[in-house]
Amino acid sequence: MNSVEGLLTQIRGLSSTASDVLSLQNVLKQADESLHAESTRLLPFLDQLDPSKHSLGYLYFLEACTAGPVTTESASSFVLIIARFISSCVAEQIRLAPDKFISVCKRFKDQVLLLEEPLRGVAPMLTAVRKLQSSTEHLTTLHPEFLLLCLLAKCYKTGLSILEEDIFEVDQPRDLYLYCYYGGMICIGQKCFRKALELLHNVVTAPMSTINAIAVEAYKKYILVSLIHHGQLSTSLPKYASGVAQRNLKSLCLSYMELANSYNNGKIADLETYVQANMEKFGSDNNLGLVKQVVSSIYKRNIQRLTQTYLTLSLQDIANTVQLNSPKEAEMHVLQMIQDGEIYATINQKDGMVRFVEDPELYKTCEMIEHIDLSIQRLMTLSNKLTVMDELISCDPLYLGKAGRERQRFDFDDFDSVPQRFNI
Numbered sequence: 145m146n147s148v149e150g151l152l153t154q155i156r157g158l159s160s161t162a163s164d165v166l167s168l169q170n171v172l173k174q175a176d177e178s179l180h181a182e183s184t185r186l187l188p189f190l191d192q193l194d195p196s197k198h199s200l201g202y203l204y205f206l207e208a209c210t211a212g213p214v215t216t217e218s219a220s221s222f223v224l225i226i227a228r229f230i231s232s233c234v235a236e237q238i239r240l241a242p243d244k245f246i247s248v249c250k251r252f253k254d255q256v257l258l259l260e261e262p263l264r265g266v267a268p269m270l271t272a273v274r275k276l277q278s279s280t281e282h283l284t285t286l287h288p289e290f291l292l293l294c295l296l297a298k299c300y301k302t303g304l305s306i307l308e309e310d311i312f313e314v315d316q317p318r319d320l321y322l323y324c325y326y327g328g329m330i331c332i333g334q335k336c337f338r339k340a341l342e343l344l345h346n347v348v349t350a351p352m353s354t355i356n357a358i359a360v361e362a363y364k365k366y367i368l369v370s371l372i373h374h375g376q377l378s379t380s381l382p383k384y385a386s387g388v389a390q391r392n393l394k395s396l397c398l399s400y401m402e403l404a405n406s407y408n409n410g411k412i413a414d415l416e417t418y419v420q421a422n423m424e425k426f427g428s429d430n431n432l433g434l435v436k437q438v439v440s441s442i443y444k445r446n447i448q449r450l451t452q453t454y455l456t457l458s459l460q461d462i463a464n465t466v467q468l469n470s471p472k473e474a475e476m477h478v479l480q481m482i483q484d485g486e487i488y489a490t491i492n493q494k495d496g497m498v499r500f501v502e503d504p505e506l507y508k509t510c511e512m513i514e515h516i517d518l519s520i521q522r523l524m525t526l527s528n529k530l531t532v533m534d535e536l537i538s539c540d541p542l543y544l545g546k547a548g549r550e551r552q553r554f555d556f557d558d559f560d561s562v563p564q565r566f567n568i
Contacts, residue, residue, distance in 0.1 A: 148182060151175050152192055155201030162236070165200055169240050172204045179208040195229045199237035202229060207244045210251045219255040226252040227268040235275040245276060246285050253289050262296035269293055273306065281312040288322035295329055303330040307339065312529055321347055321358040328365060332434065337373035344369065348393065349385040355392045361429070363393045367400040368434040375445035377404040399425050403438070410449075412442055412467045443468065443477055444486060451487050451500045459496045471496060 151171070158168035179186065186209045195202045206229060210222060226248060238245045249272045256265035269290040276284045287306065294303035307327045314320050324343040331340035347362035370377045381390055394401055399422050406418045419426070419435055426432045446466040450457060459471035459478075468474045478498055481487045489500045505512070537543050 147175075147178060148186070148189060151179075152189060152201075155193060155198050159198045159201065159237075165237055165240065168200060172201060172241075176204065176208075179204060180211055183208045183211050190225065196232040196234065199229075199233040200240055203233070203238055203241055203244050203248065207248050210248060214251070214255055214258070216258060219258050223252065223255050223259065223264060226255075227264075230268045230272045230275070233275065238275060239278075242276060245272070249286050250289060253293060256293070257296070262293045263299065265293045266290070266297050266299050266302055270302070270306070278313075280309045283311045283314045283319055283323055285315055285319050288319055288326055291323065291326035291330060295326055295333070298333070300330050300333040303327070304334060304336070307331065307343070310526070312533070317350070318358075320350060321356070321362075324350075325358050325362050328362065328369075332365070332369065337369050340369050341366065341373060348389060349382055352386050352388050355388050355396070359389060360393065360396050364397050364400050364429060364431060365434065367397065367404055368431060368438055371404060371407050371438045372434070372441045375441065375448065376408065403435070407438065407442060410442070410446060412439075412446075415439060415442060444481055447477060447481060448487060451489070454500065456497055456499045459491075459498060462498065 154171055155168060158164040158171070186205050190202065190205055190209070193202045193205065206226065210226070214222060230249070230252070249269065253265055253269065256262055269286065273284055273286045273290050276286055290306065291303050294300065303326075307330065311320075311323075324346040328340045328343040328347070331337070331343060344362045344366040347359055348366055350359070352359060367377055381393070403415075403418060403422070406415045409415075416439060419439060423432065426435045443466050447462065450462065450465065459474045462478065463469070463471050463474040466474065466477075468477065475491065475496075478487070478489060478491060482489055487500065488503055489498050491498050507516075
């Protein structure tokens with residue numbers, strides 16, 4: 145215990161200036177093994193440190209305290225201690241030991257889940273993400289942990305706040321997979337299907353040397369959301385998707401591909417029959433709710449088809465064509481689609497006729513001009529980012545080494561072989 149007391153004295157004395165904290169970091173690294181050996185007796189010493197002043201030292205003690213198994217009884221107190229630390233710690237200090245901070249935050253997540261109270265972890269984990277980030281463009285290992293808590297607590301709007309930020313820096317590839325997958329699920333929960341498709345698409349087309357479970361589950365949801373949002377599914381992945389994904393994803397998601405084929409036929413009865421026959425499969429994948437939304441969306445898709453053929457149509461004709469039960473049900477579908485901006489139409493209540501019209505947007509309102517201006521600015525920022533990234537890659541030794549090896553395969557400096565190659 146004397147060594148622990150001495151370490152506490154050093155922590156209190158070396159937490160004032162940046163140079164002192166760097167010296168403290170070396171001391172703590174050397175003491176880390178002994179702290180873990182005393183882990184079961186360290187908890188009382190935390191009261192002798194101020195997390196807002198001695199953040200780095202407090203972090204080392206807290207990480208050692210939480211390294212062992214945690215019971216439900218002790219989890220409740222640890223959750224309070226860690227939440228208080230996350231709230232008051234100094235970002236500049238905890239970034240000197242990011243692995244320690246990430247470990248503590250992940251244990252915090254495990255503990256709130258052990259208590260079955262994910263909501264308690266949402267706000268502290270968001271704070272942890274912000275303190276660990278070097279900028280809003282930086283994707284940390286804690287991003288997926290935060291989004292998972294948002295999902296389990298059904299705090300979708302809180303999760304959306306972080307998904308609106310553009311990401312250009314990633315610590316680990318797995319973080320990107322989970323971030324986009326959980327983010328896609330949060331967007332689905334908020335019915336932000338366009339953003340959900342974008343995130344799921346990133347998972348499916350991300351570089352991968354072997355197929356992984358995250359990509360497979362993401363592709364299943366990608367198929368369903370494509371049908372809901374676009375009313376169709378592209379039969380092939382983009383060329384920039386990895387060869388592994390191109391070869392394997394469809395065969396691993398056959399039930400969903402067959403669902404898409406049934407959907408494309410436009411026959412509601414056939415689609416419902418297929419869903420009923422595969423109810424257990426979709427349920428075991430936790431996708432049954434999405435599948436039901438796919439079935440509901442086929443009515444919208446069939447109504448949208450009518451707008452391409454007719455200028456006016458009665459509600460009764462719409463109900464008959466789309467296979468709805470009554471004109472009233474057809475009216476409710478049309479009204480909802482008008483409200484969502486999916487079709488442009490007017491309904492004459494007197495004679496029950498629907499008149500389909502062109503998009504009324506003239507693109508000259510102040511709101512639309514501001515929207516276009518913001519889009520242009522965002523594209524210019526993205527273009528500048530890509531230019532900088534291209535310059536960095538072109539100077540990267542690993543890239544240059546690989547590019548050089550590839551060039552040698554097509555190098556014809558060996559003049560002795562030229563006559564053979566060109567039959568001279």
